Amino acid sequence: MGVVSSVGLGRAPFWQSLVEGRSGTSTIRSFDATRLGRTLAAEVQDFTATDHLTSVESRRAGRCSAFALAAARMAVRDAALPEAALRSERASVVLGTTMGEADICGVLDGRWIHEGPDAMSPRVIPKFAPYLLSMQTAQAFGCRGTVLTLPAACAAGNYAIGYATDLIRAGRADVVITGAAEMLQELQFAGFVRLGAVAPERCQPFDLERLGLIVGEGAGVMVLESEAHAVRRGATALAEVGGYGLACDGFHITRPEPSGAGVIHALREAIRRSGLAAGDVDFINAHGTGTKANDAVESTAVRAVFGERRVPISSIKSLIGHCMGAASAIEAVSCVETIISGIYPPTTGYGSVDPECDLAVVANTAARGRADVVVNHSLAFGGYDAVVLFAKPDHLPSPAAREGVA
Amino acid sequence: MRPLAITGLGVASPLGLGWEAFRAGLAAPAGAAFSTTPTSFTAAAHPALRVAEVANFDPRPIVGDKGLRNNDRLTRLLLVAARLGLEHAGLKRAGAFAALGPTEVGVCASTAYGSLEAIHELDVVARLEDPRYLNPARFPNTVINSSVGYVSIWEELRALNATVTNGPTGGLDAFDAASIWIDAGRAKAVLTGGAEAMSEGLWQAFRRLGALDENPEVWAPGDVGSRGLRLGEGACLAVVEDLAAARERGATVLAEVVGYGAAFEPAEDSQPMVHVSAEALTRAVHIAVASVERARVIMAVSGLSGLGVLDEPERAAIAAALGDVPVKKPKAWFGETLGAAGAFGVAAAIEWLSDARAGDCAVVTSVGFYGNASALVVRRPE
Numbered sequence: 001m002g003v004v005s006s007v008g009l010g011r012a013p014f015w016q017s018l019v020e021g022r023s024g025t026s027t028i029r030s031f032d033a034t035r036l037g038r039t040l041a042a043e044v045q046d047f048t049a050t051d052h053l054t055s056v057e058s059r060r061a062g063r064c065s066a067f068a069l070a071a072a073r074m075a076v077r078d079a080a081l082p083e084a085a086l087r088s089e090r091a092s093v094v095l096g097t098t099m100g101e102a103d104i105c106g107v108l109d110g111r112w113i114h115e116g117p118d119a120m121s122p123r124v125i126p127k128f129a130p131y132l133l134s135m136q137t138a139q140a141f142g143c144r145g146t147v148l149t150l151p152a153a154c155a156a157g158n159y160a161i162g163y164a165t166d167l168i169r170a171g172r173a174d175v176v177i178t179g180a181a182e183m184l185q186e187l188q189f190a191g192f193v194r195l196g197a198v199a200p201e202r203c204q205p206f207d208l209e210r211l212g213l214i215v216g217e218g219a220g221v222m223v224l225e226s227e228a229h230a231v232r233r234g235a236t237a238l239a240e241v242g243g244y245g246l247a248c249d250g251f252h253i254t255r256p257e258p259s260g261a262g263v264i265h266a267l268r269e270a271i272r273r274s275g276l277a278a279g280d281v282d283f284i285n286a287h288g289t290g291t292k293a294n295d296a297v298e299s300t301a302v303r304a305v306f307g308e309r310r311v312p313i314s315s316i317k318s319l320i321g322h323c324m325g326a327a328s329a330i331e332a333v334s335c336v337e338t339i340i341s342g343i344y345p346p347t348t349g350y351g352s353v354d355p356e357c358d359l360a361v362v363a364n365t366a367a368r369g370r371a372d373v374v375v376n377h378s379l380a381f382g383g384y385d386a387v388v389l390f391a392k393p394d395h396l397p398s399p400a401a402r403e404g405v406a
Numbered sequence: 407m408r409p410l411a412i413t414g415l416g417v418a419s420p421l422g423l424g425w426e427a428f429r430a431g432l433a434a435p436a437g438a439a440f441s442t443t444p445t446s447f448t449a450a451a452h453p454a455l456r457v458a459e460v461a462n463f464d465p466r467p468i469v470g471d472k473g474l475r476n477n478d479r480l481t482r483l484l485l486v487a488a489r490l491g492l493e494h495a496g497l498k499r500a501g502a503f504a505a506l507g508p509t510e511v512g513v514c515a516s517t518a519y520g521s522l523e524a525i526h527e528l529d530v531v532a533r534l535e536d537p538r539y540l541n542p543a544r545f546p547n548t549v550i551n552s553s554v555g556y557v558s559i560w561e562e563l564r565a566l567n568a569t570v571t572n573g574p575t576g577g578l579d580a581f582d583a584a585s586i587w588i589d590a591g592r593a594k595a596v597l598t599g600g601a602e603a604m605s606e607g608l609w610q611a612f613r614r615l616g617a618l619d620e621n622p623e624v625w626a627p628g629d630v631g632s633r634g635l636r637l638g639e640g641a642c643l644a645v646v647e648d649l650a651a652a653r654e655r656g657a658t659v660l661a662e663v664v665g666y667g668a669a670f671e672p673a674e675d676s677q678p679m680v681h682v683s684a685e686a687l688t689r690a691v692h693i694a695v696a697s698v699e700r701a702r703v704i705m706a707v708s709g710l711s712g713l714g715v716l717d718e719p720e721r722a723a724i725a726a727a728l729g730d731v732p733v734k735k736p737k738a739w740f741g742e743t744l745g746a747a748g749a750f751g752v753a754a755a756i757e758w759l760s761d762a763r764a765g766d767c768a769v770v771t772s773v774g775f776y777g778n779a780s781a782l783v784v785r786r787p788e
Contacts (some may be wrong), residue, residue, distance in 0.1 A: 036537055056675045089669065089689065098549055100571075105522075108611070109529045117610040125611050126680045126775070129519070130550050131571040135776040139672045144689075147670040147778050148579060149571045151550045157570065159619045187529055190537035191545035246592055248567035250508065250558045253546045262564065265509075269592075381546065382555025384567055 001238065002074025004181075006042035006322050010074055011373050014330075015337045017319070018345040019366045024320050025202065026215050031186040036193045038200060042321025044217030053140075059354040060127060061136050062101035067219035067326070068139055068181035069134040075177065076141065077189035079223040079235065079355075085175060087142035092173040093134045094148050094164040095221075096156025096180035098325035099188055106185055122262030133181050140394040145173050154287070154322070156180045156221060157329025158388045162225050162244035169399075171175045172310040174229040179221035180329035188324075189215055195254060197291055203322070204349035205288030205315035206295050212288045216321025220329035220395040222336070242389035242396050243273020249383030262385040263301035263377070270375055270387040271305075275397035278305050279297045281389075282370045283344055286334045287377040288315020289322050293378060299357040310360035312369055318348040328378035328386070335374045335390045342371045372395075407585050411652035411787075414495025414645035416487035416597075420458035420638055423468065424490055425590040427654035428756050436738035440636055446479060447606035447676045447679040449565050452613065454620050457639035458741035459604050469560065476543045480520045480603035480641075481553040488557045489512065491597055495645035496657055498561070503654055512566035512593035514584045515554045515643060516576030516600035516746035520569075523605035524548045542662055553601065564594035573669070574709055575772040575780035576600055577748025579644070581781075582666045584646050594651060599749030601641035608744075609637055619712055627735040628710035628717050635711035638741025642749035664767070665783030667693025673777055680775050682704055682716050687723035687779035691769055694781040695727070703783070704765035707734045707755040709772040711742045728769060734758060748772050759786040 003010060006024025007017035017024070024042040033039045044067070049058045052070035061069060076086065085091065099105075104127045111119040131149035138147040146167060152159035156195075157180035164178035192198050192215055201214035230237055235257075245266035249255035271278055288299055302313065323330055334345060343366050350363040372392045375383055379385055417424060420439035421431025431439065440456040449455065465482040469489050474482060492498040497505050531539050546552045546719060551569035558567040566587055570580045577600030584596035599751030602608075612618050612635070618621035619625045619634030625630050652659055667690040695703060706724045710717045710733070724733055736754035737743075743750055748770060754767035766786040773779045 054675075060679050082481045093670075098551075099521075100550075104527060106529070107649075109526055109607075110533065112526075112610065113530055113533050113598070113606070117614065120610060122614050123615065125615055126678075128611075129571075129573065129775075130521075131518070131573060131576075132776070134572075135670075135774075135778065136672045139777065142672045144670050144672075144686075146579075146668045147572070147781055148583075148668075151569050151571050153549055153551050153555075163583070166590065186537070187525065187532055187540075187548065190532055190540055191542070191548060193530070194538070194542040194545060196542075211565045246566040246568075246587075248512065248558045250562045250564045250567075253555055253559065298765050321419060324634075380551075381549055382567065383558055384551070384552050384555070 001078055001222045001337060002071035002222050003330060003333050004044055004047060004071050005330055006216055006319055009377055011078060018316055018334060019343055021346045021348050021365060030184060031373050033189060036190055038193050038198045038216060041184055042214055043181040044218055057140060062104040062127055063183040064097060064101050064181050065133045065136040067226055069137055071219035072137045072177050073223035075221045079256035081223055083141060084311040090174040092145035093138040093143050094160045094174045094176055094178045095134045096150045096152055096325050097130060097133055098151060098153050098156060098182055101132055102183055102185035102188060104128040137177055138205045143236050143313050152384050153381035154324055154327050155378035155386040156325035156326060157332055158376060158378045158386035161332055161388050165241045168224060168226045176224045178224055179219060180326045181219035182217055182324040182326040184215055184217040199290060202349045203290035203318050205286060205290045205318055205347050206354060206359060206361050207350050208352040208354040210290045212291050215319040216323040218323050218326050218330055220326060220333045221291045229270050231256040237393040239339045239390045240393055240396055242391050243270050244388040245269025247385040251383055254381060256293055256379055258297060260297045260301035263298060263379055264304045266387040267301060267305050270389040274389045276373060280373050281311055281375055282372055282389050283338055283374045284311055284313040285331050285374060285376045286315040286319055287379045288318060294354045299359055302359055312344050312360050314344055314347045314362040316345050328376060332376050332389055334360050335376045339390060339392050342368055344369055408589050409649045409668050410585050410646045411649040411659045412644045412661045413647055413652050413657040413659060414491045415660060416491025416643045417492060417753060418460055418486045419640040420460055420484045425494060428753060430764045432754060432757050434737055439740055446604045455618050455637050456622060458603060458636060460640055463672055477556060478524050478547045482602055483641035484553050484557050484601045485560055488561050488597055491643040491645050492561060496646060497595060506594055508562040508564045510565055510594040511563050511738060513554055513557050513597040514568040514580050516570040516580040516745045517600060517602055518571060518573050518576055521548050521607055522607040523603060526607045560690045573774040573776045574744050574747045575774045575778055576745045578770060578772050578780040579668060581663055588648055595645055595647045597643045598646055599643040600746040602639055602744040602746045604639040612637060617713055624711050627670045627712040627737045628658040628721060631710040632715060635713040636741040638743040640743055640746050642746055642753050645754060659787040662785040662787055663782060664785045665694040665698055667691060669782045670778045681777055682719045682726055682773045683777050683779060684719035684723040686777060687771060687773050688726045689722060690779045691727035691771060692782040694783050695769060698767055698783055701768055702765045702767045703728060703731060704762050704769045705732045705734055705758060707736060707751045707768050707770045709747055710735045711737045716773060721770060724771060752782060755784040
């Protein structure tokens with residue numbers, strides 16, 4: 001696994017920060033947000049593309065692709081995967097994002113608006129496309145199979161990981177580089193401020209006094225392999241992907257559907273398709289944006305699925321902000337770290353219980369507990385609901401034992 | 407792939423609204439849809455450049471006028487295609503479900519550059535006025551998956567909701583995603599295909615790249631003398647279902663989707679970032695036709711656009727993989743529609759297969775701008 005985040009580059013620093021409850025929120029450096037009345041974000045401030053990318057890659061990649069590529073390179077190294085294994089028709093790339101190369105788009109648009117369309121450089125134009133992060137990653141590793149981008153807003157990471165799993169299960173790929181990336185950009189930030197979604201100081205998921213989200217950025221990438229491929233090369237699995245669930249609210253473009261029917265369905269499907277029952281889930285990585293509506297609906301869904309059983313739940317968005325398209329991918333990495341370590345990362349800023357969100361929140365400091373099965377929630381813009389289940393290696397029932405599972 | 411049935415087609419194209427208008431347009435000589443005077447933006451300074459728009463596009467007669475105010479052109483095109491497609495498949499009648507239900511039907515559509523119009527619109531406000539004046543009701547349009555999200559809301563499609571973005575191949579890749587999800591039991595029917603809206607940003611970008619056709623006398627997709635493409639727009643959504651399930655519910659099967667292949671070929675560092683790979687398409691076609699008897703493939707429905715740098719590798723790949731089959735060029739009718747192109751290729755293949763005598767399969771091909779390529783096999787139903 002590889003991570004680019006506001007609290008650390010790479011698995012170990014990232015996880016250490018989460019366990020210690022260290023926040024990545026700071027004053028935005030990449031643009032002046034003063035006029036918007038919101039100046040904080042979980043910005044990745046110590047990332048230098050050339051530390052991770054070749055000079056040709058750095059020249060071609062916008063910030064979003066650079067995040068993706070850096071995290072992918074970390075993941076491939078972490079997997080001890082020989083690069084030759086990726087230069088194959090059986091190797092694919094499936095990544096998610098919301099905006100893709102938003103910085104390149106902003107540069108081109110700025111030139112056009114201020115100087116006219118002829119100021120848009122033909123050298124820069126090819127560097128913009130919302131799907132370039134996957135192309136750049138496939139290019140870097142020489143992957144020759146399916147290369148695809150799923151822009152599923154804040155559920156993009158889960159969509160990508162789920163789809164990557166499908167490709168492997170369908171026998172279409174042996175190994176898939178998957179995850180998602182997103183960069184903080186001025187227009188997007190301003191839009192979220194104008195939607196009234198951005199908190200003034202901090203993100204406090206599930207807290208009674210929560211005032212919204214903190215925008216974040218980064219990338220989370222994992223190497224998924226078929227079991228046969230992993231066994232063949234003697235790899236150690238960090239975790240296994242069980243099933244995943246998808247649903248669609250079909251309700252409102254930005255507001256979640258109040259009954260939580262979509263999230264409930266996605267969560268139940270993720271569990272059912274893993275051949276497990278709700279009682280098997282040990283920990284929930286919440287979508288937990290810190291907005292009034294999201295946290296209430298998510299709580300409703302958790303209660304509907306788990307009933308009286310108070311499953312530990314936490315939202316690391318309190319630490320790394322809401323990384324939009326990258327959120328569920330970065331959080332997937334956190335889920336796997338939880339499985340490896342048995343540590344639940346904390347939800348910081350949690351002080352008072354909201355009766356609407358009366359859940360077993362891992363409040364303010366990390367906790368230890370059973371972590372054989374972890375679910376990763378994502379609810380997104382456009383009414384997307386996606387939940388992925390991760391499990392400790394060899395913990396899941398064999399595929400043959402799972403009814404109706406593909 | 408497990409064969410899928412296409413049971414409905416919703417088309418909003420430069421040839422008109424609806425499947426019958428599309429068919430009639432294809433039966434007429436190519437070229438009528440192109441104009442030097444775009445209506446969706448002003449391009450008075452470049453009178454030689456032709457585009458194919460959905461002329462006088464008005465979604466209201468089809469989807470009504472309530473709630474359209476903040477939707478951009480891409481969303482409106484998709485909404486029209488979605489409604490037409492669902493009704494054509496018999497899943498909806500007068501806007502209400504007539505077969506299957508909201509949790510059984512999903513949507514998965516491609517767009518390559520879908521949110522450019524909205525991004526530019528909001529950028530103008532933020533940069534020339536003040537970011538505090540951004541209209542929050544328009545902001546969702548800047549997010550590339552929002553137009554497909556609106557389709558799910560408008561049509562109550564709750565099984566799943568996905569956007570695919572992969573450049574020109576996305577309209578084929580979306581069919582594959584739909585197939586995987588239907589196969590996995592996540593939906594019984596999926597509205598799939600793609601859409602792209604004409605916008606000044608898109609047009610200016612291709613113009614600055616020198617990719618647009620400036621010599622109308624020699625413009626002919628796939629011909630050696632042709633040196634540029636013409637942008638088009640539109641939305642094309644097919645209702646796809648498991649073949650057996652579609653027959654069971656008594657649906658009319660317009661076509662079957664029986665093969666798909668995708669491949670990527672990296673470039674050398676010394677090559678330009680934009681590179682089109684004949685090798686990738688050759689491989690994609692081989693994968694797609696693997697389970698199809700070769701003699702049944704009677705045409706390639708290509709993505710040939712008139713831009714040599716794209717067309718030459720595609721022609722070479724089709725020849726290498728399929729030999730001497732006739733190569734159709736649907737973009738001669740409605741231009742380069744990017745994220746919608748693959749889906750329009752599928753629609754054109756269905757129409758052209760209906761007249762064919764020997765054989766019953768068409769391979770729809772597409773090359774991406776960065777080394778990827780996809781192919782889909784469409785079969786005329788028995």
